[in-house]
Amino acid sequence: MTPLRYVYAVCRPLCAPLQAQLTGVAGAPARQLEHHGLVAVVSLVPAGEFGEEGxxxxxxxxxxSAVMSRAHQNIVDALTGVTTPLPLPPGMVFPDDSAVRVMIEEHEEDFRRALERLEGRVEWGVRVCLEAARASETESGRTREKAEEFACRLHEALSGQAEDSRLHTSRKMVPSGMPGRGVLDAVYLVPRSRSEEFVERVERVDRAEVGIQGVRVELTGPWAVYSFTGLEGITETTGSAVNAKNEESAEIAKTAEGAARSGARPHERRTAV
Incomplete structure (x- = not known):
């Protein structure tokens, strides 16, 4: 059975080949498929496991799902270290190289605009959580209100240092295995050259600024620019109809939560105040 093409991301041509030891989904090495001056980073995967039924x-x-998402993220992380990739969701599979080229042609202008807009930028994630014991004591009280006020101030300050931001309200705000209640879950688009300044701002959070104990601030990144590509429609219009719209898989790929994500992030910092 002919292998399928699993696509991780689209980017500009790289100056050097991908590392031979860089493996992705199903343990397959990643390679560059260039077309019209753009590159799709792909692996060959078994049709039986990655066709529609698989x-x-x-x-x-x-x-x-976690294994696939972790392998997907490993490739995207490696690309983020050397270029600005446009990451695609886990599960984007095409029948052959020609189908991948067609996908590039169909979305060529979108890819080029996104690459121009996002060049040299990365994504940072910030969560604010109330620890479990504190949250249970104040189901509807002043403590949560203060935490929300602090989260709003922090988000406003960080948004001022970022070029763009997104608030996540639909996904689970507290990582798996971490007790507590989510107050803020946001991502920020930051030029790579200003990332140190952004990180320092998050790490300056202290107890006096929050005004209460039991609040945890978590910073993760730098990530590829998952939340800012504007390419969400690709999953609905391209590929072989086996493009996974699996919310759990995409969630794992976009966050640093749980054992499935252990060690996958270049930086993960937590500050309890």
Missing amino acids: LGARSRDPER
């Missing part, structure tokens, strides 16, 4: 079964198995 991906469907994988999407219903959290452990297998």
Whole structure:
């Protein structure tokens, strides 16, 4: 059975080949497929495991989804270290190289505009959580209100240092295995050259600024620019109809939460105040 093409990201041509030891989904090495001056970073994957039925079964198995998302993220992280990739969601699979080229042609202008806009930029994530014991004591009280006020001030300050930001309200705000209640879950688009300044601002958070104890501030990144590509429609209009719309898989790929993400992030910092 002919292998399928699993696509991780689209970027500009790289100056050097990808590292031979860089492996992705199904343990397959990643390679560059260049077309019209753009590059799709792909791996060959077994059709039996990654065809429509295989991906469907994988999407219903959290452990297998986590393995795929972790491998997907490893490739995207490696690319982020050397270029500005436009990451695609986990599960974007095409029947052959020609189909990948067609996908590039169909979205060429979108890719070029996004690359121009996002060149040299990365994504940082910030969460504010109330620790479990504190949250349970103040179900509807002043403590949570103060935490929300602090989160609003922090988000406003960080948004002022970023070029763009997104608030996540639909996904689970507290990482798996970490007790507590989410108050803020946001991501920020920051030029790589100003990332140190952004990190220092988050790390300056102290107890006096919050005004209460039991608040945890978590910083993760730098990530590829998942939240700012504007390419969400690609999953609905391209590929072989096996493009996974698996929310759990995409969630794992975009966040640093849980054991499935352990060690996958270049930086993860937590400040309890």
